[in-house]
Amino acid sequence: xxxxFAALAASLTAAAALAAVARPAGAQEPSAALxxxxxxxxxxxxxxxxxxxxxxxxxxxxxxxxxxxxQATGADVIWLMPIFPLGVLNAKGPxxxxxxxxxxxxxxxxxxxAADLRALVRxxxxxxxxxxxxxVPDHTSWDAVxxxxxxxxxxxxxxxxxxxxxxxxxxxxxxxxVAQLDYRNPGLRTAMIASLRRWLVDxxxxxxxxxxxxxxxxxxxxxxxxxxxAAVRRPIxxxxxxxxxxxxxxxxxxxxxxxxxxxxxxxxxxxxxxxFVMGVVADQQAMPRGGMRMRFTTDHDETAWxxxxxxxxxxPAGARGxxxxxxxxxxxxxxxxxxxxxxPQKLGIFDRQAIDWNQPDSAQxxxxxxxxIYLARTDPAFLRGDLRRVVTSDSTDVIAYARGGALVLVNxxxxxxxxxxxxxxxxxxxxxxxxxxxxxxxxxxxxxxALVLERPQxxxxxxxx
Numbered sequence: 001x002x003x004x005f006a007a008l009a010a011s012l013t014a015a016a017a018l019a020a021v022a023r024p025a026g027a028q029e030p031s032a033a034l035x036x037x038x039x040x041x042x043x044x045x046x047x048x049x050x051x052x053x054x055x056x057x058x059x060x061x062x063x064x065x066x067x068x069x070x071q072a073t074g075a076d077v078i079w080l081m082p083i084f085p086l087g088v089l090n091a092k093g094p095x096x097x098x099x100x101x102x103x104x105x106x107x108x109x110x111x112x113x114a115a116d117l118r119a120l121v122r123x124x125x126x127x128x129x130x131x132x133x134x135x136v137p138d139h140t141s142w143d144a145v146x147x148x149x150x151x152x153x154x155x156x157x158x159x160x161x162x163x164x165x166x167x168x169x170x171x172x173x174x175x176x177x178v179a180q181l182d183y184r185n186p187g188l189r190t191a192m193i194a195s196l197r198r199w200l201v202d203x204x205x206x207x208x209x210x211x212x213x214x215x216x217x218x219x220x221x222x223x224x225x226x227x228x229x230a231a232v233r234r235p236i237x238x239x240x241x242x243x244x245x246x247x248x249x250x251x252x253x254x255x256x257x258x259x260x261x262x263x264x265x266x267x268x269x270x271x272x273x274x275x276f277v278m279g280v281v282a283d284q285q286a287m288p289r290g291g292m293r294m295r296f297t298t299d300h301d302e303t304a305w306x307x308x309x310x311x312x313x314x315x316p317a318g319a320r321g322x323x324x325x326x327x328x329x330x331x332x333x334x335x336x337x338x339x340x341x342x343x344p345q346k347l348g349i350f351d352r353q354a355i356d357w358n359q360p361d362s363a364q365x366x367x368x369x370x371x372x373i374y375l376a377r378t379d380p381a382f383l384r385g386d387l388r389r390v391v392t393s394d395s396t397d398v399i400a401y402a403r404g405g406a407l408v409l410v411n412x413x414x415x416x417x418x419x420x421x422x423x424x425x426x427x428x429x430x431x432x433x434x435x436x437x438x439x440x441x442x443x444x445x446x447x448x449x450a451l452v453l454e455r456p457q458x459x460x461x462x463x464x465x
Contacts, residue, residue, distance in 0.1 A: 041292075042383070044130075044332050045074055045076060045332060045377055046077045046132075046335070047334075047336075048335070049078055049337060051063060051083060052352045053347050054337055058110070059111045060083070060117055060120050063078070063080070064120045067124060067127055073335055073366065074371075074373030074377060075333075076377075077130045078124055079134065079239075080131060080133050081098050082098040082101060083134075085103045085106050085109070086141065087142055089143040090142045091141070092349075093351050094351045095351055096141075099139075099178070100139075100141040100178050101141060101144065102141045130206035131205055132205065133207075135196060135211060136211045137211065137213070138165060140181065141178060142179050147179065150191070153187065154182055155182040164176055164179070165179075189220055189224075193223065193228075197231045206236055207238055207239070208236075209241065210242075213240035213241050213247060214241070214242035218247075221250040221251065222250040237254070238252045238253050239252065239255075240255050243256050243258045245286055248291030253291075253292060254293065255291070255293060256294055257293035257296070260279060260283065260295065261296060264297070267412045268313055268314065272395060272396050276325065277400065281387055293331035294334050295327055297313065297322045298339055299334060300347070303346060308339070308343065308344055310344050314414060316361065316365065317448040318448045320450070321410050321448035322410075323372060324372060324410050324433075325399045325408065327376050328375065329403075332376075333376050335369065335373070338355040338357065340366050340369040341362035342361075343356055371433065375432060379406065379432070382403050384404065385403035385404020387401060387402070388402045390422070390423055391422040392419045392421050392422065393422075397417050400421065402423075405455060407421070407451075408451075409445065410448075411448055413447065413448070414447045416444065417444070418443070419443055424453070426438050426443055427439065428455070431452060432453070
């Protein structure tokens with residue numbers, strides 16, 4: 001066992017122009033959407049799959065064959081990145097972006113067939129896992145079916161040509177491979193919801209991740225999410241790629257914890273460690289009832305445009321320390337392709353690179369990531385415990401917070417840390433990462449080391465169901 005892991009385991013408004021495009025004239029503020037049923041969502045953990053890269057086959061059957069691998073991480077929700085046919089016109093890179101959708105009602109033939117998707121969903125359900133689909137509501141490829149059959153669904157320039165998507169300030173994005181849909185058009189709204197509902201019902205899916213959801217009018221989401229929840233009798237998960245808390249008021253269970261992620265990266269670059277905790281505490285205090293953040297240290301965007309976590313956070317020990325700090329915060333945790341074996345591959349969006357699962361110390365890395373997912377899904381402190389900042393004698397270097405009766409301590413630096421804790425009696429507390437008790441009132445953590453402490457108490461620990 002490498003020294004770094006042993007140490008860790010042991011101690012371990014939108015602009016007016018855009019608003020005019022996005023919202024029909026005279027539209028009312030959205031009413032609250034159908035309340036989400038979080039009976040299983042609040043205990044979930046997500047695993048994001050880029051179908052191209054996940055397996056040597058690079059298709060849906062490859063994902064089905066890899067379900068045991070995903071389940072070994074403790075994650076129980078498989079997030080499939082878009083599986084639709086891709087546009088060719090103006091495509092980026094050798095293979096094009098999965099977010100340049102040509103046909104919302106078909107499956108990319110490179111990925112397989114409708115029967116393959118149904119087989120994947122059935123196999124996942126047999127393992128008591130769930131499957132959500134990545135949806136792209138803001139734009140389509142330039143050669144999409146709707147470009148020809150429903151040109152009125154698109155925003156056009158003064159010459160009558162479809163336009164590249166605009167950002168929230170109304171400026172053109174660099175998404176030159178896609179064309180902007182127009183949510184002023186009632187027909188588009190109806191067609192989009194109908195297609196979403198069809199996938200949900202016909203394929204027995206368990207929800208959706210909505211790409212750039214904050215670019216879409218809120219009143220559309222209120223209608224859409226209410227319709228989707230009413231379409232099936234089972235609870236579903238709705239994840240918005242958005243950071244605004246208003247998304248929870250229109251029916252989304254999860255939004256992105258971008259602010260927390262940015263603060264954690266800043267801490268690794270030298271910002272005070274307690275700035276991460278204080279930022280998340282403030283965010284949680286503003287969170288609407290029932291709303292949750294998705295917590296991550298990488299995803300497909302971050303890996304492709306920045307770096308995989310194992311690189312970004314300074315190596316395996318740093319990546320593990322960052323994952324401890326993030327995953328045990330309020331919200332639901334995410335793993336991305338190969339993160340659990342600490343693959344350093346910078347997986348691109350526009351090409352294909354099969355994941356190399358044979359990484360050094362992958363078994364030990366997986367054991368830690370899976371254990372943290374287990375804690376996040378089963379331990380009452382991390383399921384229901386309020387978040388509180390904890391004071392230490394080294395708030396510059398050490399991330400410290402309490403969830404319920406548990407204390408999380410992470411050394412965010414590449415050197416040892418020795419400190420005391422105020423407000424939590426560490427002597428005799430048990431480390432949930434190593435199983436060992438802490439002796440004494442002073443805590444020592446190696447570089448990027450972590451402790452997850454609970455005081456001894458009666459009763460057994462919950463088991464994963």
